[in-house]
Amino acid sequence: xxxxxxxxxxxxxxxxxxxxxxxxxxxxxxxxxxxxxxxxxxxxxxxxxxxxxxxxxxxxxxxxxxxxxxxxxxxxxxxxxxxxxxxxxxxxxxxxxxxxxxxxxxxxxxxxxxxxxxxxxxxxxxxxxxxxxxxxxxxxxxxxxxxxxxxxxxxxxxxxxxxxxxxxxxxxxxxxxxxxxxxxxxxxxxxxxxxxxxxxxxxxxxxxxxxxxxxxxxxxxxxxxxxxxxxxxxxxxxxxxxxxxxxxxxxxxxxxxxxxxxxxxxxxxxxxxxxxxxxxxxxxxxxxxxxxxxxxxxxxxxxxxxxxxxxxxxxxxxxxxxxxxxxxxxxxxxxxxxxxxxxxxxxxxxxxxxxxxxxxxxxxxxxxxxxxxxxxxxxxxxxxxxxxxxxxxxxxxxxxxxxxxxxxxxxxxxxxxxxxxxxxxxxxxxxxxxxxxxxxxxxxxxxxxxx
Ligand code: MG
Numbered sequence: 535x536x537x538x539x540x541x542x543x544x545x546x547x548x549x550x551x552x553x554x555x556x557x558x559x560x561x562x563x564x565x566x567x568x569x570x571x572x573x574x575x576x577x578x579x580x581x582x583x584x585x586x587x588x589x590x591x592x593x594x595x596x597x598x599x600x601x602x603x604x605x606x607x608x609x610x611x612x613x614x615x616x617x618x619x620x621x622x623x624x625x626x627x628x629x630x631x632x633x634x635x636x637x638x639x640x641x642x643x644x645x646x647x648x649x650x651x652x653x654x655x656x657x658x659x660x661x662x663x664x665x666x667x668x669x670x671x672x673x674x675x676x677x678x679x680x681x682x683x684x685x686x687x688x689x690x691x692x693x694x695x696x697x698x699x700x701x702x703x704x705x706x707x708x709x710x711x712x713x714x715x716x717x718x719x720x721x722x723x724x725x726x727x728x729x730x731x732x733x734x735x736x737x738x739x740x741x742x743x744x745x746x747x748x749x750x751x752x753x754x755x756x757x758x759x760x761x762x763x764x765x766x767x768x769x770x771x772x773x774x775x776x777x778x779x780x781x782x783x784x785x786x787x788x789x790x791x792x793x794x795x796x797x798x799x800x801x802x803x804x805x806x807x808x809x810x811x812x813x814x815x816x817x818x819x820x821x822x823x824x825x826x827x828x829x830x831x832x833x834x835x836x837x838x839x840x841x842x843x844x845x846x847x848x849x850x851x852x853x854x855x856x857x858x859x860x861x862x863x864x865x866x867x868x869x870x871x872x873x874x875x876x877x878x879x880x881x882x883x884x885x886x887x888x889x890x891x892x893x894x895x896x897x898x899x900x901x902x903x904x905x906x907x908x909x910x911x912x913x914x915x916x917x918x919x920x921x922x923x924x925x926x927x928x929x930x931x932x933x934x935x936x937x938x939x940x941x942x943x944x945x946x947x948x949x950x951x952x953x954x955x956x957x958x959x960x961x962x963x964x965x966x967x968x969x970x971x972x973x974x975x976x977x978x979x980x981x982x983x984x985x
Contacts, residue, residue: 562594572623809852
């Protein structure tokens with residue numbers, strides 16, 4: 535039987551095929567050993583396999599002597615915030631995020647609530663492979679404490695960071711697509727606290743997702759329809775563990791996931807605080823334009839939540855995130871938090887008297903093409919070197935694969951952390967230009983790789 539995929543975003547696999555409870559147990563034994571039997575926060579999304587994996591993870595953690603704070607079903611950012619609250623040594627979240635329902639995964643966090651970084655994961659993998667786990671004697675076996683108030687605390691924290699009265703005065707009509715995931719327990723409640731008229735879609739936490747859980751525009755047709763039919767001010771969509779937010783404007787246009795961060799950055803810099811912006815190398819250059827407008831620096835990191843969160847903390851930035859709809863607002867926490875992002879977008883709308891569809895027209899907008907090339911072996915540095923030499927780019931960035939940049943377009947080639955593919959992402963003023971640039975680079979690579 536094949537093994538789960540191990541990457542910076544956790545241990546992922548298909549239930550009953552590549553992700554089995556005995557694997558989850560072994561990884562949890564390794565994690566419990568790594569935190570030396572400390573306090574670990576545990577949460578999960580709504581997937582049907584969540585309870586089964588919870589059993590395996592609990593056995594691993596308790597048998598290494600960990601005290602487990604079990605939050606039940608919660609969004610990943612709620613769990614990350616709970617690590618701070620409990621001053622825990624780490625956390626495990628059972629969720630496969632935006633993957634379909636047959637997938638599940640274990641995600642591991644450190645004592646600050648951030649994902650394990652590459653070094654932390656290497657250490658965990660070392661313990662897993664060596665198989666020398668801490669074993670508690672009968673009196674030291676860990677115990678479980680249930681915490682049913684993590685979501686309440688998360689909502690209260692968000693409400694202290696936005697102008698609640700201003701948002702409430704607008705009485706926004708909002709459609710929220712919870713994708714039958716962990717959002718069912720938080721987003722409609724937060725919207726009600728913000729005085730919104732709420733229409734909830736896929737709001738039953740069944741774990742059987744009624745649409746593909748990745749909140750990209752093509753998966754949001756139902757949300758677009760309901761926003762339009764009800765004359766709503768805005769529609770919001772999440773993935774299953776609520777660290778990504780996609781926005782549908784009044785009238786029913788899906789703005790595309792890249793625009794979530796652009797709007798959040800614009801709002802924070804214009805109305806809340808000035809400071810540096812941190813995002814990854816594959817995120818839209820509209821972020822740079824907004825930052826330039828407000829005279830602040832943009833720092834770019836390799837792709838991955840932990841890379842952005844870490845740099846944002848280091849530079850003390852005002853806002854950061856990833857183009858996939860993951861917004862990190864440090865006033866709340868150094869984690870992609872789609873519930874906080876939703877409140878920021880409503881606050882932005884409340885500060886203007888125009889509909890969102892008009893407001894976004896004033897923001898820079900580009901078009902992105904995202905393609906992939908299957909490869910049989912790990913790409914060598916020579917491949918990236920040769921790609922670099924074929925183009926006369928104005929700027930070349932080699933931190934994460936290779937990114938070639940010009941004044942109003944760019945292309946980024948990077949090896950996937952989870953699959954044997956190269957990701958090719960290009961952005962330009964039109965979709966045709968972006969697609970053409972992607973295809974050109976893919977064809978070049980095919981020749982170089984003799985595919
Ligand atoms: Mg997610």
